[in-house]
Amino acid sequence: MTAIFFGTPAHADRVKDIARFEGLRANAITGYGLVVGLSGTGDDNLDYTVQSMKSTAARLGVALPEGVAPGLKNAAAVMLTAELPAFAKPGQRLDVTVSALGKAKSLRGGTLLMAPMQGADGEVYALAQGSLAVGGFGVEGRDGSKLVVNTPSSGRIPSGATVERAVANPFGGGAAMLLDLNDADFSTAKALAAAIDTAIGPGTATAVDAVTVAIKVGAGMAERIDLASRIENLDIAAAAPPARVVINARTGTVVIGAKVRILPTAIAHGNLTIRVTEDAQVSEPAPLSNGKTTVTPHSSVSADVPVARVALFAPGASLAELVKAINALGVAPGDLVAILEALKQAGALRAELVVI
16 A cells, blocks of 8 residues: 655644643553452463462462462453653552563453562552453364464453552742753744744744754743643644654655655656466377377567656755655555655655664
C-alpha cells in the first residue's frame, strides 16, 4: 500500500498541543507480584514462583512445611508497570499492566495479590491489587496443537493501583516557568515567546534555545497556575516542519511532506520481462525405415520490453508535481521506495529520507 499525504499550510496551534511546562511529566513505576486463581495455566512450580508463594503465605501466618512443593499451576509470577502522572496525590487510582514473567500460558481469570510498585529511586509510590482483564485467550489439544488469539499472558487492571506517595514537582519553584516544545525548532520558539509577550506583556517570555521558552512569574502557586492556564490556550502559528519523506519498508507506506522539493532530474521506469517456454516435439520415422520414435526438446525465448516512460522535473518541482509524475509512471510501492532512494543518492531529493 502506498499512501501519500499532502501537507497543509501553516495554521494556528494551541500552545498546549505543541509544548508542555517543565515538570509536567509522567513517572514510570514497576513492581513484581503474584497472580492467583488461574485455571491450570500458571507457572507450574517455577522456583521463584514457589518462593513468592511461600513468602506471601508466611506474611499471612501460613507456614508451608519444608520440602513440600505447593503445586502452583494456578499461580504465576508477573511484572507490573504503570505511569504515575504529574501532581498525582495519595489515594488516586492508576491503571496497571500485568505481564507474565515465567511460563504461564494465560492470566485469564486471575487476581493480582497486593504488590508494591517502585520508582527509579527505589521508593514505593503505589500499591496494586485486583482482578485482571485479559483480551486474549489460548487453547491447546493433547496432540500439541494450539490456538492463541492476541496475548493471553498479559492483561490490565483498570484503576488497579492506589497512589501512596506524591512525587516532588519543580513546577512551583524557581524564578521562571520553563515551557518546552515537543519538537525542537528555533522559529517556533521565537514565535511562542512573541505570542506570550503580546498576550501577557513585553519582556515576559524569552526563547532560551530551540526547545525552551523561559517565562517570568511570581513565587505564588496561584499566580503560576493562572499564568499557565492563559498561556496554554494561546494560539500560535508554528513553523513548518522540515522537508521529510518517511518510508515504512514493512507495509510499503510512503509519506511525503509538503516542503519536499526535487532538483532538475529525470526518472525512467520500465520493466523487462523475459519468458522461456519448453515444448517437447515428437519425431516419427518413415514407414518400413526401421527408425525409432524420438522426442526432441524445443525452447522458445521471448522478451517483452514495455514502452519506456520518463518523468522530467523542472528546478524546484513541488510535491504535487512529484505525485503527478509517480501516478503517471504507474509505480508500485516497492518501485517507489527504490526511486526515492535513488533520488536521494543522486542528490536530487531535497528532503530527509527516513526509513522505519
